[in-house]
Amino acid sequence: MKIYKAKDYQEMSRIAANIIAAQVILKPDCVLGLATGSTPIGTYDRLTELYESKDLDFSQVKTVNLDEYKGLNHANDQSYYYFMHKNLFDRVNIKEENTNVPNGMEPDAAKECARYEELIRSLGGIDLQLLGLGHNGHIGFNEPCDIFEKETHCVDLTESTIEANKRFFACADDVPRQAYTMGIGTIMAAKKVLLVANGEAKADIVAKAFFGEITPQVPASILQLHKDAILVCDEAALSKRGSVRFS
Numbered sequence: 001m002k003i004y005k006a007k008d009y010q011e012m013s014r015i016a017a018n019i020i021a022a023q024v025i026l027k028p029d030c031v032l033g034l035a036t037g038s039t040p041i042g043t044y045d046r047l048t049e050l051y052e053s054k055d056l057d058f059s060q061v062k063t064v065n066l067d068e069y070k071g072l073n074h075a076n077d078q079s080y081y082y083f084m085h086k087n088l089f090d091r092v093n094i095k096e097e098n099t100n101v102p103n104g105m106e107p108d109a110a111k112e113c114a115r116y117e118e119l120i121r122s123l124g125g126i127d128l129q130l131l132g133l134g135h136n137g138h139i140g141f142n143e144p145c146d147i148f149e150k151e152t153h154c155v156d157l158t159e160s161t162i163e164a165n166k167r168f169f170a171c172a173d174d175v176p177r178q179a180y181t182m183g184i185g186t187i188m189a190a191k192k193v194l195l196v197a198n199g200e201a202k203a204d205i206v207a208k209a210f211f212g213e214i215t216p217q218v219p220a221s222i223l224q225l226h227k228d229a230i231l232v233c234d235e236a237a238l239s240k241r242g243s244v245r246f247s
């Protein structure tokens with residue numbers, strides 16, 4: 001795992017965007033796996049700037065998003081479909097038909113998860129998967145669990161995730177209780193993974209996930225086994241890396 005320590009959020013976002021830009025330049029028709037949450041917003045801003053300065057072209061890029069809340073439609077401003085359009089897709093020259101987000105309005109979970117997994121396969125897999133990090137170590141919506149879930153599946157969100165994400169909703173009761181998410185196997189099959197984390201509030205989980213034991217109780221910890229994983233954090237998020245012992 002390669003680790004880049006940025007001095008602050010802006011620098012973290014620039015480094016992450018440059019890594020994604022390099023992927024797009026080297027393979028213009030690449031498949032990017034994308035993430036939501038507040039952390040990657042700066043990365044999407046920087047990618048937009050690179051597009052506006054004509055240094056980046058998204059016309060052949062295809063995307064697959066990690067996850068989506070079950071039951072939220074495209075027009076809902078808390079859906080990840082809406083987030084991606086607002087923060088990236090509507091700002092660059094990506095083609096709508098080349099973008100993919102799990103369909104939160106499909107009530108048949110087995111059907112939607114199988115469709116999404118097959119879609120990723122039919123695109124030839126993911127070249128670069130961008131990830132944020134949940135406070136409990138989740139990636140996508142793979143919550144702490146007894147096993148690493150392999151494929152796209154429907155999850156019951158944990159109370160801590162509902163609590164963390166309620167800031168975006170009018171109240172905790174409005175936060176959906178379930179979501180569709182790529183599995184850990186889907187994420188690990190990406191050729192390259194790029195995780196961004198910033199701020200002191202992420203320091204404990206960064207230390208546990210990347211400098212501690214590999215366990216499904218901390219889903220992101222499995223990235224330690226990925227052959228091309230890059231971690232880009234600011235100083236604050238890396239500030240507790242010494243506090244976890246290697247076993």
Ligand SMILES: N[C@@H]1[C@@H](O)[C@H](O)[C@@H](COP(=O)(O)O)O[C@@H]1O
Nearest residue numbers: 036037038039132133134140141
């Ligand atoms: N499903 C998303 C994750 O993909 C994201 O990584 C996490 C962290 O969000 P933030 O970056 O806002 O801390 O939030 C959500 O739960």
